[in-house]
Amino acid sequence: KNEVEQSPQNLTAQEGEFITINCSYSVGISALHWLQQHPGGGIVSLFMLSSGKKKHGRLIATINIQEKHSSLHITASHPRDSAVYICAVVASGSRLTFGEGTQLTVNP
Amino acid sequence: DGGITQSPKYLFRKEGQNVTLSCEQNLNHDAMYWYRQDPGQGLRLIYYSQIVNDFQKGDIAEGYSVSREKKESFPLTVTSAQKNPTAFYLCASSIAGFQETQYFGPGTRLLVL
Numbered sequence: 623k624n625e626v627e628q629s630p631q632n633l634t635a636q637e638g639e640f641i642t643i644n645c646s647y648s649v650g651i652s653a654l655h656w657l658q659q660h661p662g663g664g665i666v667s668l669f670m671l672s673s674g675k676k677k678h679g680r681l682i683a684t685i686n687i688q689e690k691h692s693s694l695h696i697t698a699s700h701p702r703d704s705a706v707y708i709c710a711v712v713a714s715g716s717r718l719t720f721g722e723g724t725q726l727t728v729n730p
Numbered sequence: 731d732g733g734i735t736q737s738p739k740y741l742f743r744k745e746g747q748n749v750t751l752s753c754e755q756n757l758n759h760d761a762m763y764w765y766r767q768d769p770g771q772g773l774r775l776i777y778y779s780q781i782v783n784d785f786q787k788g789d790i791a792e793g794y795s796v797s798r799e800k801k802e803s804f805p806l807t808v809t810s811a812q813k814n815p816t817a818f819y820l821c822a823s824s825i826a827g828f829q830e831t832q833y834f835g836p837g838t839r840l841l842v843l
Binding site for chain 1: 770771774778818820829830831834836837
């Protein structure tokens with residue numbers, strides 16, 4: 623079992639829908655990252671959080687340390703949101719461990 | 731503009747050949763990283779460096795080597811000992827360590843002829 627599990631693996635939505643991507647992890651962590659990878663391969667960091675909730679534009683990330691779970695929400699989704707979304711955790715005193723990613727496709 | 735550059739975008743390697751992937755950053759970051767990405771798998775850490783003239787092995791360091799002679803540069807050499815080098819290679823940097831936001835380069839796709 624991977625230390626970081628993402629669900630769903632693939633997600634197709636219609637423009638305007640509210641989207642949720644989940645990340646569960648099995649180890650104690652000091653931080654969690656959400657990343658976005660576009661079809662060309664480039665990766666952009668969206669959020670880094672260790673507790674609570676962060677919001678940037680239409681994106682919201684939450685984390686529940688006790689339940690070892692984080693969610694990434696996209697409100698009013700748009701075709702340009704189509705990408706792979708990657709969750710990564712920093713285990714205490716250690717390195718980044720990455721999930722396999724969630725492929726999101728938003729259709730117009 | 732500050733950022734990370736990687737070159738080349740595509741690289742072809744012949745059997746038994748060593749090849750070097752370039753990574754340069756002008757963000758004044760202390761920490762730099764090399765990751766490998768294979769289809770259907772999460773990114774895996776090859777090597778990382780948190781300060782000039784020092785670097786540490788990651789999870790899949792066998793068949794790779796690095797140097798960190800300058801703060802701005804962290805080249806990765808894929809040696810002939812790496813038997814399955816075909817992958818997408820990403821370089822990243824952060825201010826200090828893994829708990830900081832990581833900034834990624836555009837990547838280099840390595841193919842074996």
